[in-house]
């Protein structure tokens with residue numbers, strides 16, 4: 034067997050060392066190098082290299098394949114004190130963010146699998162009226178932390194309140210929505226509690242043997258997925274991408290407890306002052322961050338046709354994109370172009386209308402979570418990457434679709 | 446005003462392709478660049494320096510070749526370059542990275558620290574907030590506008606549905622997004638200085654007095670268990686019926702997939 038490491042490619046991430054501590058080490062150049070090519074896990078370490086820098090040729094030694102960790106007997110802190118799954122409820126101006134219900138949906142599944150309760154941390158001022166919604170959404174317990182200093186989201190006071198609650202209740206898992214506020218808050222809490230945090234997860238599950246949380250997330254711009262664990266510290270914490278987990282059907286008969294928690298906040302816990310909060314609709318195309326994109330191509334036929342695309346985008350609160358043809362013809366500006374020479378996008382939903390699906394266009398959108406194609410040519414390339422295809426004239430389909438969306442109460 | 450800008454060298458992930466056979470990244474010919482958000486962080490720092498005087502230090506943790514990223518920043522106008530380079534730093538998660546950068550920041554001294562919001566490889570956006578926590582200073586994230594005066598900073602912080610204006614006293618830490626400004630190009634003089642005259646200061650774990658239990662793999666609570674290529678798309682389905690029937694089915698399916706807001 035031969036193991037080679039391409040040092041130009043190695044990014045020194047240390048994943049191989051984690052997988053095979055006897056097989057690999059990181060050298061002074063912060064690159065991986067082989068310690069012992071017959072060590073257990075050498076092949077797995079190579080397979081899991083995120084940049085494919087390790088090449089194993091020939092057969093691995095069939096010798097004793099004890100798992101790498103088995104030999105290390107570490108004294109671990111007592112993790113058994115930590116029990117239960119907790120969700121951070123995000124509200125803005127007293128309105129619950131949808132991601133909270135998504136977290137409850139997934140959190141319920143995890144709690145049931147572990148046989149532990151699911152609780153929610155509800156922070157704010159005068160927001161206890163949201164508790165029944167949270168219980169109907171899956172929670173067993175709602176901890177309400179009510180304080181005028183928590184009325185609007187503020188990093189330091191929210192962090193302090195959550196830290197007090199986590200220290201008191203000791204959940205084994207805490208989930209946050211990967212919203213601007215969730216991604217502002219959770220890292221601070223993780224740092225203070227000396228525990229791990231996995232960012233922007235799209236999949237959560239339990240490893241049966243260890244009862245640990247497996248947190249899967251995209252990295253490198255969505256080009257690879259990584260499964261991350263937090264073996265020796267508690268709680269295990271994740272931010273979870275909005276729009277991925279399923280909301281449970283609300284159950285008004287579900288019984289739950291509401292508990293008032295005093296986080297002992299003082300004015301000294303508020304490090305920043307909010308001067309004002311302004312709601313606005315985006316004016317410039319921000320395709321990279323868009324959750325939904327409706328795109329048009331040559332099939333749209335002209336600037337006028339793009340009004341139909343815009344109408345669908347409006348009802349979905351989406352951004353408008355275009356193929357290069359649509360841009361070159363001047364039907365839409367260049368900042369809307371998707372593809373190899375335009376923007377790479379990865380929304381939850383991409384609707385391609387009158388776009389053939391050339392390889393250059395696909396390069397910019399094929400990583401979208403869900404792709405819908407509307408095209409009158411059933412053999413168009415775009416259907417090869419679409420999750421759902423609609424064969425038809427876009428000028429018939431889109432107006433009908435707008436009607437159906439309205440009927441379903443979307444965009445109201 | 447002394448400003449530290451945190452800069453990460455990253456592979457240009459927009460250029461990255463996946464090897465369909467092995468499911469790993471093909472990095473051949475993929476250039477290493479200064480993380481895009483970090484250039485906006487640097488631009489803001491340079492702008493503040495022009496207004497208030499002081500010094501801009503660019504700080505990076507990474508392998509020796511991350512020097513290139515620092516020199517590029519210096520060519521844009523940064524005064525000092527510091528590279529945290531030690532095999533003991535390798536394999537750090539965000540907890541350990543923020544500890545390391547935070548300890549270095551203490552040694553440098555600062556009124557303001559500016560980070561990018563997110564690095565395009567790790568994609569966590571956790572370093573800024575965790576550094577601020579480590580240093581026990583206020584943070585403002587997703588910043589798209591900055592005003593400084595009277596020992597305070599006032600920022601516009603982008604939200605999904607608008608923005609808020611927030612005030613914090615200095616020292617503080619900001620993480621910035623690309624809407625903030627347009628990074629300048631390096632000047633010819635800057636390039637000459639950065640590549641021929643200036644030196645990059647290299648600090649090891651010992652130089653910043655780091656606790657070995659808090660850095661690198663050992664200091665990282667998270668563990669990457671495995672990494673893999675995203676599942677290739679399964680064959681999609683084509684809906685049947687007229688425009689109305691197809692639309693009805695589509696709305697049902699989109700609701701099921703939970704992609705509508």
Ligand SMILES: Cc1cc2nc3c(=O)[nH]c(=O)nc-3n(C[C@H](O)[C@H](O)[C@H](O)COP(=O)(O)OP(=O)(O)OC[C@H]3O[C@@H](n4cnc5c(N)ncnc54)[C@H](O)[C@@H]3O)c2cc1C
Pocket residue numbers: 329330331332333355356357358359370371372373374375376386387388389390391392393394397407408409410413425426427428
């Ligand atoms: C180096 C290079 C870089 C490029 N970069 C990009 C890029 O970044 N982005 C990009 O998009 N392209 C890019 N292109 C161009 C690309 O090759 C294609 O030419 C372009 O994507 C085609 O655009 P289209 O799908 O809108 O048009 P067409 O390929 O002409 O497709 C139009 C489609 O609309 C359908 N249609 C017509 N009328 C209707 C209707 N009434 N209802 C429903 N469907 C209808 C047709 O069936 C057809 O499938 C690049 C090309 C090169 C060489």
Ligand SMILES: Cc1cc2nc3c(=O)[nH]c(=O)nc-3n(C[C@H](O)[C@H](O)[C@H](O)COP(=O)(O)OP(=O)(O)OC[C@H]3O[C@@H](n4cnc5c(N)ncnc54)[C@H](O)[C@@H]3O)c2cc1C
Pocket residue numbers: 046083229230231232250252253258259261450451452453480482483486504505506507537538539540542546559560561562563564565566567568569570571572573667669672
């Ligand atoms: C596939 C994969 C997945 C990972 N997932 C996680 C995870 O979920 N949780 C976790 O804790 N760790 C994770 N890591 C480790 C993480 O990528 C590293 O800790 C990395 O050093 C910092 O994270 P980031 O790239 O996400 O930076 P971000 O937090 O996204 O970076 C924000 C800003 O911080 C500054 N910054 C970041 N890194 C540096 C640096 N080295 N030097 C100077 N400034 C810097 C820059 O200003 C940057 O714009 C993962 C690593 C890999 C390879």
